[in-house]
Amino acid sequence: MYTIMGVTGQVGSEVARHLLAAGKPVRAVVRSAEKGESWASQGCDVAIADVDDLSALTQAFQNSTAVFVLLPPNFSPSEGFPETRKVIAHLHDALAAARPGKVVCLSTIGAQATEPNLLNQLQWLEKSLSALDLPVTFLRPGWFMENCLWDVEPALQTGVIPSFLQPLDKPVPMIATADVGRVAAELLQEQWFGKRIVELEGEQHVTPNQIADTFSELLGKPVTMEVVPRETWHALFTSQGMSNPVPRMQMLDGFNEGWIRFEGLPRKGRVSLASVLEALLARHG
Numbered sequence: 001m002y003t004i005m006g007v008t009g010q011v012g013s014e015v016a017r018h019l020l021a022a023g024k025p026v027r028a029v030v031r032s033a034e035k036g037e038s039w040a041s042q043g044c045d046v047a048i049a050d051v052d053d054l055s056a057l058t059q060a061f062q063n064s065t066a067v068f069v070l071l072p073p074n075f076s077p078s079e080g081f082p083e084t085r086k087v088i089a090h091l092h093d094a095l096a097a098a099r100p101g102k103v104v105c106l107s108t109i110g111a112q113a114t115e116p117n118l119l120n121q122l123q124w125l126e127k128s129l130s131a132l133d134l135p136v137t138f139l140r141p142g143w144f145m146e147n148c149l150w151d152v153e154p155a156l157q158t159g160v161i162p163s164f165l166q167p168l169d170k171p172v173p174m175i176a177t178a179d180v181g182r183v184a185a186e187l188l189q190e191q192w193f194g195k196r197i198v199e200l201e202g203e204q205h206v207t208p209n210q211i212a213d214t215f216s217e218l219l220g221k222p223v224t225m226e227v228v229p230r231e232t233w234h235a236l237f238t239s240q241g242m243s244n245p246v247p248r249m250q251m252l253d254g255f256n257e258g259w260i261r262f263e264g265l266p267r268k269g270r271v272s273l274a275s276v277l278e279a280l281l282a283r284h285g
Contacts, residue, residue, distance in 0.1 A: 001045065002188055003027040003064040003100065006072075008035050010146060011106060014181020015068050016044065019188065029060045051087045054094060061098035066188040069095070070106040071125055075118065076242040084121045092128045102135040104187045106180070109142045109173060109199065110260030117250035119260065130195050137187050140262070141180045142173035142201040143255065145276040148211060152284050155215040155223050163208040163225045164233070164252050171205030172255060173262060176276050179269030199266035206273055214274050218281060 002019050006012030007028040019026050020042060028039035029047045036046035047060035051072060061067050069091055074084055095103060111122045129136050143165075151161045165172055183200055208225045215223040228236070233252075237245030254260030 001025050001027050001064050003029060003047070003061055003067045005029045005068060006070045006106075007039055007044075009070075010144075010177040011181045011184065012068065012070065014178055015184045015188070018182055018185035020044070022185070022189070024189070027060065027064070029057075051090055054090045057090055057094040058097045061094050061100055064098065064100035066102045066104065067095065067098075067100045068104050068106070068184055068188060069129075071121060074121065075248055076244050077118075077121075077247060078244065081121060081124075085124065088121075088125050088128050091125070092132065095129070095132055095134065099134065102137075102188070102192070103129065103132070104137045104139060104184055105129055106184065107138040107140045107197075109140050109201075109262055110254060111138070111140055112263055113254060113260055115250065115254060115259055116247070117254050117260070118247040119251055119254070120247075135192055136195050137190075137192065138195070138197045139180070139184055139187060140197060140199045140266075142175045142262075142266070144180075145174050145176045145202070145206070145271075145273055146280070148277055149280050149283075151211065151215070152280050155212075155219065156281075156284070159221060159223050160226050161208075161212055161215070161223065162228045164228050165208050166227045166256055168208045168225045168227060170256065171207050173201040173266070174206045174273070175200055175202050175269050176271035178271050178276075183267065183269070197263070199262045199264055200269060201262070201266040202269045202271070202273070211273070211277070214277050218274065218278055 002024050004012055004016045007016045016026050027045040027047050029049050030036040031050050040046050049056035049060040107122045108119050110119050126138050154161045212223045212225045233249050
C-alpha cells in the first residue's frame with residue numbers, strides 16, 4: 001500500500017494519479033470523508049486523519065509499503081513556528097510507530113539555508129525525519145510555476161504583473177507541480193537505503209520577464225512585469241491579512257539574493273512554463 005498525504009493538493013494528487021496509473025494500491029489520507037469520496041471512487045483506500053491527530057495519523061501510515069508526507073502550508077506562522085513544530089513532531093512520531101517500508105518527504109530548494117526564512121520549516125522537517133530508522137528521500141523542488149496563478153488576473157486586467165522576484169532578469173529555478181508529483185511517485189517505487197536528497201527543477205531557469213513574455217504570447221497582447229519595492233512588502237502583506245509576513249519576506253530575499261539555491265545537481269522536469277500558464281489561464285475561464 002502506498003499512502004499519500006495531501007491528495008487534495010496539486011502535488012499529492014499527481015502522486016496518487018501516477019501510482020494508480022501504475023497499478024499500485026493507494027491509500028489517500030484526507031481530513032474528511034467528503035474529501036475522500038472522489039479517491040474512493042477511483043479504488044483508493046481512504047484514511048481520515050488530520051496532522052493534529054497523532055493517533056489517526058499513525059493508523060493511516062500503518063501497513064504501508066511507502067508513505068509520501070508533506071507539511072501543510074503555513075505562510076504566516078506565529079513567532080517561533082509552534083504550529084509547524086507540532087506537525088513535524090506528529091509526522092515523526094507517527095512514522096516511527098507505523099514503520100512503513102520507506103518515506104518520500106516533500107521538502108524545498110534551499111532547505112539547507114541557515115538564514116532565517118519561511119523555508120526553515122522544511123529544514124526542521126528534514127532534520128526530524130533524518131533521525132528515523134527508515135529509508136527517507138527528501139524531494140527538494142524549485143519555485144512552483146503554479147505560483148503564477150496570482151499573475152493571471154493582473155495579466156488579463158491591466159497587462160502589468162507585480163513581481164516580488166527581482167531583479168526582473170534574474171533566472172530562478174522553477175518546476176511544475178505535475179513534474180514534482182510524477183518524480184515523487186517514481187521515487188516511492190524505488191529501492192534505497194538510508195537518507196538521500198533529490199533536487200528537481202525545470203529544463204530551464206525562468207526570469208520574471210520571461211513569465212511576462214509567455215503571458216504575452218498566450219494572450220496575444222503586451223504583458224510586462226513591475227517590481228514591487230522591497231520597502232512596501234511588510235505593509236502590503238499585512239493588509240492582505242498576514243499577521244507575521246517577515247518569514248515570507250525573508251524567503252523572497254533568499255531567492256532574490258541567491259542564498260536559497262540547490263546544493264547539488266538537480267534532476268530536470270519535463271513540463272514547460274508555457275503549458276503551465278496555459279492551464280492556469282484555462283482554469284481562470
